[in-house]
Amino acid sequence: MNSADLGRRVGVPSTALFTDQYELTMVQAALKAGTADRRSVFEAFTRRLPEGRRYGVVAGVGRVLDAVENFHFDDEMLAFLRDQRVVDAPTVDWLADYRFSGDIWGYPEGEVYFPGSPLLRVEGSFAECVLLETVILSILNHDSAIAAAASRMSAAAGGRRLIEMGARRTHELSAVASARAAYIGGFHTTSDLAAGFRYNIPTVGTSAHAFTLLHDSERDAFRAQVDSLGRGTSLLVDTYDVTEAVRTAVEVAGPELGAVRIDSGDLLLVAHRVRQQLDELGATETKIVVTSDLDEYAIASLAAAPVDAYGVGTQLVTGSGHPTCSMVYKLVARARTADPADPLLPVVKKSLGAKSSRGGRKWAARRLDDAGIAEAEVIGSGEVPPELVDRQVQVELVKGGEVVGREPLEAARERHVAARAGLPMSAMQLSRGEPVLPTEYL
Structure with a gap:
């Protein structure tokens, strides 16, 4: 070992x-x-x-x-x-x-x-x-709270993939510990590179709304990302109009587009519409990732939605309402x-x-x-x-x-x-x- x-x-x-x-x-x-x-x-x-x-x-x-x-x-x-x-x-x-x-x-x-x-x-x-009292309790109380929240989210997800992305919502060191605890509780990946480096947790990440806003058009932003990261990347499609963004994303990346991410709106409704649109455009293998203040209850409410992965931040790293045990x-x-x-x-x-x-x-x-x-x-x-x-x-x-x-x-x-x-x-x-x-x- x-x-x-x-x-x-x-x-x-x-x-x-x-x-x-x-x-x-x-x-x-x-x-x-x-x-x-x-x-x-x-x-x-x-x-x-x-x-x-x-x-x-x-x-x-x-x-x-x-x-x-x-x-x-x-x-x-x-x-x-x-x-x-x-x-x-x-x-x-x-x-x-x-x-x-x-x-x-x-x-x-x-x-x-x-x-x-x-x-x-x-x-x-x-x-x-x-x-040893204080240091033991500070670690166990924090990490066990995060792991319990992660476990509940994992159960609610029913086998769909979970991405830990709470680093911007907590202390920089607790973010690393949270990613570790979330991985134990059933999450699959983290956006936090320090957690990936220290604990060998798989890391993921592509782009934020700022990247789209940087460019003169959404098409230019998608083209830049695909040219850099390949057709298998995940494109963020809710900066402007979701329907237009999905169409542009498939035009730029082709049906090999890896995933689209939805970060706002009525996720249940939007996910169904996006899935239908992707299928009609021939991108039947393109995954749908949803984010936006999710917790275990929101994840459970999306069980019937055509969602392939959930990105969770604030609610996870704060123990979903119970930050200590x-x-x-x-x-x-x-x-x-x-x-x-x-x-x-x-x-x-x-x-x-x-x-x-x-x-x-x-x-x-x-x-x-x-x-x-x-x-x-x-x-x-x-x-x-x-x-x-x-x-x-x-x-x-x-x-x-x-x-x-x-x-x-x-x-x-x-x-x-x-x-x-x-x-x-x-x-x-x-x-x-x-x-x-x-x-x-x-």
Whole structure:
């Protein structure tokens, strides 16, 4: 397996300051109290799915592994912490030698999850585990939200191609992460070249309205594009009059024209008219691509339209109304010492309302019915029942500080297809509802 299969990680900067100050001040206090080395278990999970969602999608695990691997403090960072008096000198000295040396288990990327699912289990000393909280949550909350939206759009598209094109609607770095998460969730290509470069996601793109407006006529613009990119290109046909543009496009490129793109108007009506016109002009193989503020509901409404591909931007990179998954990272067990033989004691936050959690180091398994379809998310903190041993969801990601669970992005993409297919059919409904699987605790 070469480095290109895993995504380009060369030159990745330190992630150590992608954190909240209180992570460091907790380490300082624990060092002084003599509790920093206590063996601890943290878990990342969500208490509930975003309103109306039937399942969640795990994304960002590969980026978490990169972040853990690159979580170290360089001299400039240490000087900043010292000069700003964020923490005291002994803590700065401790941070200078920081490298995560513990273990991480978690749901593999592309898997589905439900309320309470222990998506990531981080084990080590309290100090080394607590430092990772913010960066882990920032990645998982963002990427999983995008992947869930992408999955719903993929289900609505019913096999038609999906193009991620949201780079202009979000932060330049989150655009790259969004393209990666969307690819896991079922999108086929991205317009973002940084995502293509870093993660080997297929990239696409041709022209915008500005290119048509640049030229003296629409015909001149189409001719320039075809001369440059070939007859198989995609021509944007709604700058002026769609009917005239389609006629001109076929005259310029011939029936071999690859595709036309429609970016405005009543997409259902216009797509039918354009398909009829293309067929009448002999361009029966020319595809129709639609864009224009699409989400999963708009995509579903176009199921009967002669559309071959959808380009999605704003709604995708903002999670289609749910830009975060509300995941939390909680201490669930700890020992009284750093001794591996010292037993782990379950600990739990007892809050009023819905913010309480369950203690103990947990495993997760998915119980299937006789047809092989999932019927429950089962979570426990003791022995795994024999019938669920082979149904466990968590995999080993980091062992003794070394990453062991990195995999090609295609593996996560394929896993999601299989995981979604293993859910009850009601999971594909876009109507609001409860999680498609109940969470059972043993």
